[in-house]
Amino acid sequence: MSEDSVGLAFVTVLGVLEQAYFSLQVIYARRKFSVSPPSTAGPPEFERVFRAQANCSEYFPIFIIVLWISGVFFSEGLSCLCGLLYLYARLQYFQGYSESAQGRLAPLYSSTRVLWLLIWFCGAGVVLSFCRVYLNLDLMHRLHTA
Amino acid sequence: MSEDSVGLAFVTVLGVLEQAYFSLQVIYARRKFSVSPPSTAGPPEFERVFRAQANCSEYFPIFIIVLWISGVFFSEGLSCLCGLLYLYARLQYFQGYSESAQGRLAPLYSSTRVLWLLIWFCGAGVVLSFCRVYLNLDLMHRLHTA
Amino acid sequence: MSEDSVGLAFVTVLGVLEQAYFSLQVIYARRKFSVSPPSTAGPPEFERVFRAQANCSEYFPIFIIVLWISGVFFSEGLSCLCGLLYLYARLQYFQGYSESAQGRLAPLYSSTRVLWLLIWFCGAGVVLSFCRVYLNLDLMHRLHTA
Numbered sequence A, B, C: 001m002s003e004d005s006v007g008l009a010f011v012t013v014l015g016v017l018e019q020a021y022f023s024l025q026v027i028y029a030r031r032k033f034s035v036s037p038p039s040t041a042g043p044p045e046f047e048r049v050f051r052a053q054a055n056c057s058e059y060f061p062i063f064i065i066v067l068w069i070s071g072v073f074f075s076e077g078l079s080c081l082c083g084l085l086y087l088y089a090r091l092q093y094f095q096g097y098s099e100s101a102q103g104r105l106a107p108l109y110s111s112t113r114v115l116w117l118l119i120w121f122c123g124a125g126v127v128l129s130f131c132r133v134y135l136n137l138d139l140m141h142r143l144h145t146a
Ligand SMILES: N[C@@H](CCC(=O)N[C@@H](CS)C(=O)NCC(=O)O)C(=O)O
Pocket: A051, A052, A054, A055, A058, A104, A108, B023, B024, B026, B027, B030, B037, B038, B050, B053
């Protein structure tokens, strides 16, 4: 495994660093607006940062899962590319949401589009693998030699 | 890997689609009950949908982790079966919780039972692998030839 | 895979059990302080338990991801060791936070230190693999024979 998925691992580590950055921003916002744990309520400025990180954390496992399934079963290169785009869109989402609720929408849509693309790749990868393993039918190879 | 875990990948993609469905329901509920981000407080009808998705999201990574460990180290077929049952129970949980707090309980118990079963499979798989790798003892093979 | 990552699987299953324990504590706290779902607001005693579990759940996928990447691409033994330390620190975090907001800080710092160590291992593993796969350069082997 460690031989052929170094690209996926790289994007994953980048994603972890992004999540770490979001968490630090919440910690700074807690200090700035004096919102001490366990409270999570505060001025809208704080709540936007808090929810931006919560929303990104909620989607992070889903992103990593589809990144790897799409990368292992479909195409590592395409998955890594989508992965980088997703992480960039999420950075914009976080920054947009921190500024205004409205500001989260455009990057949310682009991040969702990339996520759906990865889900399609996963679906294609699962179907191709299924055909290869259970029906002994290599569709990819057929396509190439057709 | 992509050869022999296509079943696990299939259940995983199904789970991702289920999570996407739950997220969409929260977005619709936000519109219906006019709860604009970053707020998460609203009428109980909204809060039940919101919490149902939050609770499913919280358990989703745990579910995927035990699904794969149980599938790779113990039995892919049994894990996939449990996986499908779990996803079905979570769908019922979401729908039950959306209707009433009481309605979440029965499907919560069945989803938890399936999760514990998967955790037991993981434990068994880890013990079997440990014996095979470190003690050079193939318990499964012994059982079959006994 | 199931041959050489049984240690990582063991630590992972331990982590899942810890998360299950945290969830049960939230359920007990809900009963003790009469905080019925979908509500998440209650006396500070309840909110600390609730947030402790929420915080641990938020970091759990990140922990599992860096544990496995570090274990597969860098060193399984070191990753497992860090994994056990992390789970221990998180147990202390949960117990400390349940008692007082202040009590969460010391174990939070140790858990974060271990997490950063794992992230460094991931980085090193990715760089080493990259050199091996794309530059045909086995840095580890060079180091050993130097
Ligand atoms: N947990 C999310 C689930 C759905 C979702 O991803 N919503 C998007 C579009 S409304 C969002 O940006 N939510 C803001 C937030 O989570 O604070 C929510 O509460 O809204």
